[in-house]
Amino acid sequence: MSSYTQLGVLKQQDQNLDLDLDAAKIPTGETETSEDEVKYKDPNLVTWDGADDPLNPKNWPNKTKWSYTVAVSLFTFISPVSSAMIAPALSHLAQDLHMKSAIEVDLSLSIFILAYAVGPVFFGPASEIWGRVRLLQLSNLWYMAWNLGCGFATNKAEMFVFRFLAGAGGSAPLAIGGGALSDIWTPEDRGKAMGIYALAPILGPVVGPIAGGFIAEKTTWRWVFWSSSALAVFIQAAGLVWLRESHAPTLLKRKRDQLAKKTGNTELYIMAPTTNTTNTALQHQHQQPSQLLLSSITGALIRPARLITTQPIVQVIALYMAYLFGVMYLLLVTFPAVWSGPTMYNESLGVGGINYVSIAIGSFIGIIVNFRYIDRIYRHLKAQNGGVGKPEFRMPSMFVGSVLVTVGLFWYGWSVQGRAHWIMPNIGVVIFSAGTMACLQSMQTYTVDCYTSFAASAMAAVAILRSLAGFGFPLFAPYMYKALGYGWGTSVLAFVSIGIGFPAPFIFWFYGERLRGMSKYATG
Template identity: 40%
Template structure:
């Protein structure tokens, strides 16, 4: 797209374009500009503006993204119950078998750093379809692997394609939903993918007992092919710059007048495609390196996300080794994980919107990303309480229902912490939501990859009681002061960090 912006006589375009100061003014209120050649969405309503789409169309795009995320996230955990079987077949040691599971998550750390910025250059639709094809190919190869090296390598490459869902989620939801609808839209979006992470081990447990582990990958590849067919027909482009670029191209073609342009075409008018891509690809790293609000929010989010994968990767072992249950029955306990995440996401979605409206009214109607921070505190407390209950119930081998209640409360708390932090970065960087989301996801995926590696040793040394208590204490130490820093100083830190372009 960046290269195409220069095709139509750039000299004639530049002659009629405003200065950068004027550009900043008209970008806030494009309909008020007197420049007749600026192509922008009409105010107060424009049928092509994703934020003005009818509600059903918005939910269609959101649901396609959510259903696509279900499969890609389910694959990250589906092989957990079969790790012992796979390790035996390929003669893998404990580190290699853990790597086969978690290498997928490592790929989802690095994938969004590339895919997120690309979606801000070429649009969401192309990236969703291309990543879907990539994921389908490598996930299918996982099922045909005949060596541990081939399995680990194909898992990494499949994870890279799957990571597009993390990069696109913030961007698409930010494209179509307004801040007042953020909680509900996030709650509905994460509902199905969250089920994927928890349902994966349940399905994997039954497959490990009743058929070959390879069907874990073949069946999810079939599902992916179906979802690709749906996305090709139901998903529509949501990225504002690309929609406006297509409108400008159409007007230039129909009128024969090359002076029509968009704001983003003006910004990139003197930049080559290579320079545009380099700037975009460096943006997530820039956010992580120089923007304290991204660093702080990513740190909190990453820690709690890592806890999720500690539970997902070790929960089956607790039931098979500690409670001596079968693999099939151990997988059923992941229902508590799924229920906690579902209830947490839906409660948090409703709470976020109501609290945001109330705080916004107190601030004289002025919106601010920092208004999301008070929603983080209940999740921190619930998450820590759940960890204490889960850990000590498992330590003393109390009834299975007590352990599941503890896990349910833990998952509920994790969701009530994660959603407001995701909403915060979306609203703090509205022009670059995918890049901001990629920066946050990088930290989250790193902890999801690393935490399960040390979790078995931690439980062997400390036991479930003190192991979970240690995690809970760290969670309280991070989860309470850090949001307060953003609440009081976030606006100043964002201004001090400077704007992205």
């Protein structure tokens, strides 16, 4: 008997039965309901009309799914562009806005990333109440408005405030995107889509500084913000065309409301998980709407904190992903000093910005290889496991990626320390970026596979620590390299990657299933 049938029978038999709603499964379409089961389900329970219901996002045509995936990835791309686009022009910005310390200069860039730790706490859970599309579009408008305001800032206080508010709006796609893609893709096909999505927050900080370097050299730093806001307008238009609601409970609520209006049956209801601080009785249509809304919002906002504090899977992934993002933003901030510094490679801002292409090349290599093999490996391991898929089958990419991250860091650091030909540090960055992409795609897909029903909340929990690292690493980078040099300074980062990255895939491979079995949130 399906989960929906069971819940319907329980509702009829005993509406006072205490259930842990955190363990209830959202009707996402990943489980199918046979015709015989449909006959015996609660007639007031609104769900999909069979396994082939075209309204179910899992049954959308592939063309629609890919356009939706690209649209979500574009929304995820624009904000990271802004996060690092100002990096090559920080000296000009600091001079115009009278910033006197290095901390203030670095803060004008990294405070945008600090907001990434705040926004997902709201946006991820909120998307599980109000749906994905509305929040994606409204948050992009919010980001666009405040980012435009950064171009008109007249002092450092305005810059800090505007940058933080823009970052808060720009964080929404990072929190919502993973859940949005889990709405439409089955586990067997999800890896490729997650690869494109994972590429966006890496490619954004690469494209940003390259464009920002030439913009700052030819015009003024203010056009860095105005041009990225113009790009956000284009992405907003693309979203209006390609985005459609994919959140199953939101779609089923609309279906319920339409049926209630058509039939006059006020007893119709849907089953969806809610999170409360205590176990609650099965929620149904007789409860007051205001009580239901308040309970849903409270539970949703608490959920990311509960996930990051109680789920070892989320904790390990958050720690390693935070490290990778922190190192990536550390490189982005220190690149101008490496490539354009008078005592280093002494290139112009525009030419120095071209070196950011090495991050893009490495990321594309990582994504292309993963795109080709991650789902193929998953299906192969699933077949060997008797046709039963497991989230742990995403780990092979992470085994390889963790090694590449360490090798790339050693290569880059000592190439810069020895003032080797400019191609050598770039090769190190390519290796590091390819490994980072492999790890990120593996971890994000693993997280979504583990917490399908609560994917947005899980990704929001991970984003908190990741964003704090992206904020903090660039602040200590200048002092670390001044004390240790680029060779030993980057080697410290490489040794940390060994301590975190090497054990992580083994932990998930050998103990992931046991950890999921102990969780009331995890799939299966």
